[in-house]
Amino acid sequence: MKKSGACLKGPIGSDNLINQQPEKRKALAEFIGGLPIGDDRERNRGYLIECLHKAQELFGYLPESVQLFVADHLRLHLSEVYGVISFYSYFTTVPTGKYRINVCMGTACFVRGADRILEELKRHLGIDEGETSENGKFSIGGLRCVGACSLAPVVMVNDKVYGNVAPGKVLDIINDCE
Amino acid sequence: MKIENAKQLKSHALELGMRQAKGPRTRILVSMGTCGIAANTHPVLTALREEIGKRDLQDVFEVVETGCMGLCHSEPSIEVVDRVEGTTTLYGNVTAGQAAAIVEAGAYEAAGVEILDRTWYCPEGEENQAGARQARVVLRNSGRIDPENLEACLIAGGYQGLARALTEMKPAQVIEEIAESGLRGRGGGGFPTGLKWGFAAAQSSTEKYVICNADEGDPGAFMDRAVLEGDPHCVLEAMAIAGYAVGAQSGVIYIRAEYPLAIRRLRMAIEQARASGFLGADILGTGFGFDIQIKYGAGAFVCGEETALIHSIEGTRGEPTFKPPFPAVSGLWKKPTVVNNVETFANVPAILRKGAGWFKTIGTPECPGTKVFALAGKVKKVGLVEVPMGTTLREIIFGVGGGIREDRQFKAVQTGGPSGGCLKDDNLDTPITYESLRALGSMMGSGGMIVMDVDDCMVNVAKFFLDFTLDESCGKCTPCRIGNKRLHEMLEQVCAGRGSHETLAKLKNLSHTIRDTALCGLGQTSPNPVLSTMIQFEDEYVEHIEQGKCRAGVCRHLISYAINDDCVGCTLCARNCPVDCISGERRQKHHIDQDKCIKCGVCHDLCKFHAIDKN
Numbered sequence A: 001m002k003k004s005g006a007c008l009k010g011p012i013g014s015d016n017l018i019n020q021q022p023e024k025r026k027a028l029a030e031f032i033g034g035l036p037i038g039d040d041r042e043r044n045r046g047y048l049i050e051c052l053h054k055a056q057e058l059f060g061y062l063p064e065s066v067q068l069f070v071a072d073h074l075r076l077h078l079s080e081v082y083g084v085i086s087f088y089s090y091f092t093t094v095p096t097g098k099y100r101i102n103v104c105m106g107t108a109c110f111v112r113g114a115d116r117i118l119e120e121l122k123r124h125l126g127i128d129e130g131e132t133s134e135n136g137k138f139s140i141g142g143l144r145c146v147g148a149c150s151l152a153p154v155v156m157v158n159d160k161v162y163g164n165v166a167p168g169k170v171l172d173i174i175n176d177c178e
Numbered sequence B: 001m002k003i004e005n006a007k008q009l010k011s012h013a014l015e016l017g018m019r020q021a022k023g024p025r026t027r028i029l030v031s032m033g034t035c036g037i038a039a040n041t042h043p044v045l046t047a048l049r050e051e052i053g054k055r056d057l058q059d060v061f062e063v064v065e066t067g068c069m070g071l072c073h074s075e076p077s078i079e080v081v082d083r084v085e086g087t088t089t090l091y092g093n094v095t096a097g098q099a100a101a102i103v104e105a106g107a108y109e110a111a112g113v114e115i116l117d118r119t120w121y122c123p124e125g126e127e128n129q130a131g132a133r134q135a136r137v138v139l140r141n142s143g144r145i146d147p148e149n150l151e152a153c154l155i156a157g158g159y160q161g162l163a164r165a166l167t168e169m170k171p172a173q174v175i176e177e178i179a180e181s182g183l184r185g186r187g188g189g190g191f192p193t194g195l196k197w198g199f200a201a202a203q204s205s206t207e208k209y210v211i212c213n214a215d216e217g218d219p220g221a222f223m224d225r226a227v228l229e230g231d232p233h234c235v236l237e238a239m240a241i242a243g244y245a246v247g248a249q250s251g252v253i254y255i256r257a258e259y260p261l262a263i264r265r266l267r268m269a270i271e272q273a274r275a276s277g278f279l280g281a282d283i284l285g286t287g288f289g290f291d292i293q294i295k296y297g298a299g300a301f302v303c304g305e306e307t308a309l310i311h312s313i314e315g316t317r318g319e320p321t322f323k324p325p326f327p328a329v330s331g332l333w334k335k336p337t338v339v340n341n342v343e344t345f346a347n348v349p350a351i352l353r354k355g356a357g358w359f360k361t362i363g364t365p366e367c368p369g370t371k372v373f374a375l376a377g378k379v380k381k382v383g384l385v386e387v388p389m390g391t392t393l394r395e396i397i398f399g400v401g402g403g404i405r406e407d408r409q410f411k412a413v414q415t416g417g418p419s420g421g422c423l424k425d426d427n428l429d430t431p432i433t434y435e436s437l438r439a440l441g442s443m444m445g446s447g448g449m450i451v452m453d454v455d456d457c458m459v460n461v462a463k464f465f466l467d468f469t470l471d472e473s474c475g476k477c478t479p480c481r482i483g484n485k486r487l488h489e490m491l492e493q494v495c496a497g498r499g500s501h502e503t504l505a506k507l508k509n510l511s512h513t514i515r516d517t518a519l520c521g522l523g524q525t526s527p528n529p530v531l532s533t534m535i536q537f538e539d540e541y542v543e544h545i546e547q548g549k550c551r552a553g554v555c556r557h558l559i560s561y562a563i564n565d566d567c568v569g570c571t572l573c574a575r576n577c578p579v580d581c582i583s584g585e586r587r588q589k590h591h592i593d594q595d596k597c598i599k600c601g602v603c604h605d606l607c608k609f610h611a612i613d614k615n
């Protein structure tokens, strides 16, 4: 499981993102408050992944201050929360770009040339898979089968699907994001 | 409306059916699965509705948004069903502009719109008159009903299987019926479902669980998603039946977070089922209570493995643990747990409605029933197919799938995803069963089926799957974490033309070691793509190392591009070369600077004069 993320730079939770966005903080607190959290630590942990999904949906990523907030509310250790985040590739501890460009790396797309599309994207944007461009606009990622195999190779920009993408069309997709 | 008992369910369903019979005579079914939506079906849907509104024909036509019809190759696709004439017409690649012609034609075939063959029949209710290749049991409702409408589901017999189980059978009889039907796990392993339920039922615990595995990890497969999007109620019904059979009151559906539409439809279906009394306390007045919650995956393939999945539901890292104990004995929260795949569950209501004897008339004696495949890759008709077990690969690829794209030459078909293997043309006539595929070094898997042609390099394909495994290995056991890394390095050497016969021997050796020593199914099966391609396509491996040649022209280190005398100097390639390594005057032959060329192949694809050779 590959994962890039900053671990413990400065005091824990010093990014303070959670307090800079009080509305989102409130929404997350309400979500956790609505869960049947009890005294059984084991069973409480069963809600952790749900909470992290919610938190990432709200904040876009999971910086330490958010992790700490979730850990406190579920009465878990921060290390347990971080252990889970680092295991699952869906969770990210670094902000993603405004336009998340994901190339489908499923088998059907692979046999129809998805790796060439990915290369082209990386070359045009000057960033690697899993990275975000300096201006915060683009990030590149890989996906596994989005279920549109008939349109292979497929590129998704946020929720929009581009099908039958040829290497020559990559620049058009990037320009389309403006 | 809350349904109080089984009798009321029957009469209610009949009443709904009669009401529908009095409604519009023509139904236009619009395939709105993820693929349909991606292929821009929304404008077609709007156009059809507008056309009907404009002509004031709401009493004659009803437009229904359904799940996937499986015709991904021709989306947007629609089916027009005329009850009075008894006809159905399938249209493919429909545009918004054709809406008028389709409404105009009604029960007849509209001119100027592409007509598709219906290659399936539904064994539950239809005779296979035309010799259809596909038999739809699991996908029976997918593409036929509005998945968000419980009434449509009830008309189609929804929850009748549950009603029969609860009112006419003892739990042990339900298990017996499932065992008798010969249903086997469709998640890949093929374990007899009745046997599994029996193990869980035999446990004395009062707290037990039923889990539906909707993690669908095979990259290149989407059968389970189609079932959940097209007919969510059948999975809920089956889980309740399983709960009754084994003595569980709680169910969990573990679904990938990447399936937003399926999640939305499941949530909706659960609400509807609770409101109607098919879930919750005292189902159908029988005193049996069962409820279902949804848990989300977070992008880890290994969580499809049942012990890892259970850990993930418990909120920890999704690492597998050693079996035994099997989940049926000690699973979720250490309680007896039944884990079944979506497609396995989707078979259960039909078996209870029609009986085990009926189910066994489909498929082969050892493997009754059907299997859904996501057919993709270099095949003409990419889509979802459901065929009786024992159908040959040739039937699927060349019959249902229409053969290879651009009529190129078939090379291999990959089944079983990252745990499976590649099969060659001399395997095409093998009837598909769990055992036959395993004997050929591949496996059934969950149903991904990727077709490859002569442009695919088999070494590179093996490397692709290993890339995947490396990425997804949880890292808990050494053979999988380190062994696969070494395998990958050796494959990279072969792809770069740097390998030797010794590399090949080591590849084989290490593959066997990993297979024999890894902790879970992921590691144990991860060398399969390597081993199967080495056995079936040994000559290609040898060519890479002995001659530095990749016959498919895929491995970059082994190919080069050069411009031949057919070049007319149109400059198209030079203008599109991403690294500006093509030079030449207009109307003069161009030249590629080999030192700068990154071998992206853009020029080769673009050239209209076949003037660029790939060597």
Ligand SMILES: Cc1cc2nc3c(=O)[nH]c(=O)nc-3n(C[C@H](O)[C@H](O)[C@H](O)COP(=O)(O)O)c2cc1C
Pocket: B184, B185, B186, B187, B188, B189, B190, B191, B213, B214, B215, B216, B217, B218, B301, B302, B303, B304, B305, B306, B307, B339, B340, B341, B342, B344, B345, B446, B520, B521, B522, B523
């Ligand atoms: C690495 C690995 C991945 C798996 N992925 C899936 C999956 O995505 N979906 C699934 O239903 N079963 C998957 N399985 C099989 C499950 O462990 C389990 O056998 C299955 O859910 C049992 O259901 P069945 O008997 O109905 O097939 C996977 C197994 C392994 C070893």
Ligand code: FES
Pocket: A104, A105, A106, A107, A108, A109, A110, A144, A145, A146, A147, A148, A149, A150, A152, A153, A154, B219, B220, B221
């Ligand atoms: S493999 Fe890319 S959409 Fe299925």
